[in-house]
Amino acid sequence: MNIAARDTKPDTTGLDLDGFARGLFIAGQWREGRGSRIPVVDPSSEAVIAHIANADVADAAAAVDAAAAAAPGWAATAPRKRSEILRRCFELMTERAEMLAKLISLENGKALRDARGEVAYAAEFFRWNAEEAVRIVGDFARAPAGANHIVVGYEPIGICVLITPWNFPAAMATRKIAPALAAGCTVVLKPATETPLTAYALAALYREAGVPDGVVNVITTSTPGPVTSAMLADPRVRKLSFTGSTGVGRTLLAEASKSVISCSMELGGNAPLIVFDDADLDTAIEGAMVAKMRNAGEACTAANRLYVQSGIYEKFVAALTKRMEALAVGAGTDQATECGPMITAKAVAKIERLVDDAVTRGAKVKCGGKKPSGSGFFYPPTVLTDVPADAEMAGEEIFGPVAPISRFDSEDEVVARANDTEYGLAAYVFTGDLARGLRISRRIEAGMIALNRGLVSDPAAPFGGVKQSGLGREGGSHGVLEFCEPKYVAVTL
Numbered sequence: 130m131n132i133a134a135r136d137t138k139p140d141t142t143g144l145d146l147d148g149f150a151r152g153l154f155i156a157g158q159w160r161e162g163r164g165s166r167i168p169v170v171d172p173s174s175e176a177v178i179a180h181i182a183n184a185d186v187a188d189a190a191a192a193v194d195a196a197a198a199a200a201p202g203w204a205a206t207a208p209r210k211r212s213e214i215l216r217r218c219f220e221l222m223t224e225r226a227e228m229l230a231k232l233i234s235l236e237n238g239k240a241l242r243d244a245r246g247e248v249a250y251a252a253e254f255f256r257w258n259a260e261e262a263v264r265i266v267g268d269f270a271r272a273p274a275g276a277n278h279i280v281v282g283y284e285p286i287g288i289c290v291l292i293t294p295w296n297f298p299a300a301m302a303t304r305k306i307a308p309a310l311a312a313g314c315t316v317v318l319k320p321a322t323e324t325p326l327t328a329y330a331l332a333a334l335y336r337e338a339g340v341p342d343g344v345v346n347v348i349t350t351s352t353p354g355p356v357t358s359a360m361l362a363d364p365r366v367r368k369l370s371f372t373g374s375t376g377v378g379r380t381l382l383a384e385a386s387k388s389v390i391s392c393s394m395e396l397g398g399n400a401p402l403i404v405f406d407d408a409d410l411d412t413a414i415e416g417a418m419v420a421k422m423r424n425a426g427e428a429c430t431a432a433n434r435l436y437v438q439s440g441i442y443e444k445f446v447a448a449l450t451k452r453m454e455a456l457a458v459g460a461g462t463d464q465a466t467e468c469g470p471m472i473t474a475k476a477v478a479k480i481e482r483l484v485d486d487a488v489t490r491g492a493k494v495k496c497g498g499k500k501p502s503g504s505g506f507f508y509p510p511t512v513l514t515d516v517p518a519d520a521e522m523a524g525e526e527i528f529g530p531v532a533p534i535s536r537f538d539s540e541d542e543v544v545a546r547a548n549d550t551e552y553g554l555a556a557y558v559f560t561g562d563l564a565r566g567l568r569i570s571r572r573i574e575a576g577m578i579a580l581n582r583g584l585v586s587d588p589a590a591p592f593g594g595v596k597q598s599g600l601g602r603e604g605g606s607h608g609v610l611e612f613c614e615p616k617y618v619a620v621t622l
């Protein structure tokens with residue numbers, strides 16, 4: 130492990146934090162919340178870097194009022210005009226990429242190189258949806274019985290409540306906001322409490338890009354349950370788009386059912402990464418490093434269980450251990466850092482619990498495996514081998530830099546083990562045999578499969594899971610339709 134010297138003071142990397150908004154963004158205005166302000170902590174140093182506004186139920190109602198007031202005008206805005214505003218959001222994000230990356234890195238802790246990648250990915254949702262905004266086409270058909278015609282158009286679904294997690298503070302928000310706006314909807318975004326500064330910085334940017342007041346509203350709160358329930362009970366709200374844990378997703382689905390609100394759910398994952406004997410070792414190691422270590426393992430798509438076939442097992446373990454123990458661990462804002470801290474002390478405690486449990490059940494530690502002392506929420510890159518099937522980490526998201534490897538022999542065996550989970554978000558398969566790769570891809574119960582690569586996310590592709598990893602898709606041509614209602618008109622010509 131290679132942990133850089135750490136300080137208890139945050140390195141703000143030249144950002145003037147006082148220049149960033151911390152108020153609620155409602156109807157284009159910055160407002161104080163009714164609750165007492167919430168501290169934001171730099172996970173690299175544990176220092177408080179800002180205090181943000183705290184919305185209560187009445188503030189949330191004001192945000193819905195603003196979204197409702199702006200809704201008719203935005204829905205009536207010509208698709209081309211909406212498209213041009215979205216395109217401008219893309220351009221401004223791209224121009225300010227370095228500032229946004231530093232802000233993400235500071236409040237989330239991720240390495241700057243990961244934060245830069247996130248900004249580029251997040252901005253692409255605006256470019257992609259600028260292109261989608263003018264291509265939401267309907268249908269015209271003759272009814273099979275011949276008596277009438279069927280005319281189908283797509284209308285904005287209505288006011289949307291968007292809730293996002295801390296692990297991709299920019300991208301999880303733009304992956305919802307951009308298609309919602311392309312469809313003609315207005316929104317209230319509630320970002321994660323740990324990483325609000327990016328959401329607020331982006332709100333200011335949208336306004337500058339020409340997004341009219343009230344079309345995007347952003348509120349932070351220390352009471353997400355009551356605040357969200359109040360918004361979902363408002364009959365004007367017609368859509369909930371949530372990204373976060375499966376547990377909170379279940380609660381919100383139950384809450385949304387009371388008003389029969391359309392739900393898109395991007396929930397937890399437990400991705401298997403499978404390496405067959407015939408895989409190219411370098412490709413598999415490179416892919417595994419990306420699939421496991423992007424965002425220091427704090428990704429829903431992170432490889433959570435590595436299954437390696439017996440013939441390549443020893444070589445794979447040796448090569449992966451070498452790469453993992455060479456990673457530079459440090460503050461995300463440090464240019465040299467390759468693995469930043471976890472988001473909170475609680476996240477580190479969870480990883481420690483899962484590693485201890487696996488070791489108690491017989492797993493072997495090849496590198497890492499012990500929390501360092503000092504400030505910051507750090508956990509070292511860790512490789513475990515011989516992880517038994519009953520280890521808690523086989524069924525639970527680790528959400529950290531731990532690679533648990535186990536051995537397999539046959540295709541049937543590994544497919545059964547890969548599918549033995551309530552989750553079904555992403556999976557990774559490495560093989561030199563394309564037919565086998567496609568065959569395994571079809572058999573694995575996941576919404577997304579990466580074949581001989583470590584990254585699946587692409588704004589032009591449908592992102593989402595099956596089983597308890599979620600409902601609906603974001604990105605591709607599917608993403609914008611999550612924010613539309615088909616309207617059918619039967620007409621006799």
Ligand code: NAP
Nearest residue numbers: 293294295320321322353354357373374377395396397429
């Ligand atoms: P989380 O605890 O479920 O929180 C996600 C969001 O929900 C946050 O904004 C949180 O607010 C809010 N929230 C929490 N309890 C709520 C409640 N009772 N009512 C309304 N909102 C509530 O998840 P997380 O720890 O931030 O993120 C990690 C999880 O997200 C992992 O499971 C990961 O797999 C998943 N994820 C999935 C995807 C995907 O695309 N499938 C992408 C990224 C992450 P507070 O911050 O105030 O608690």
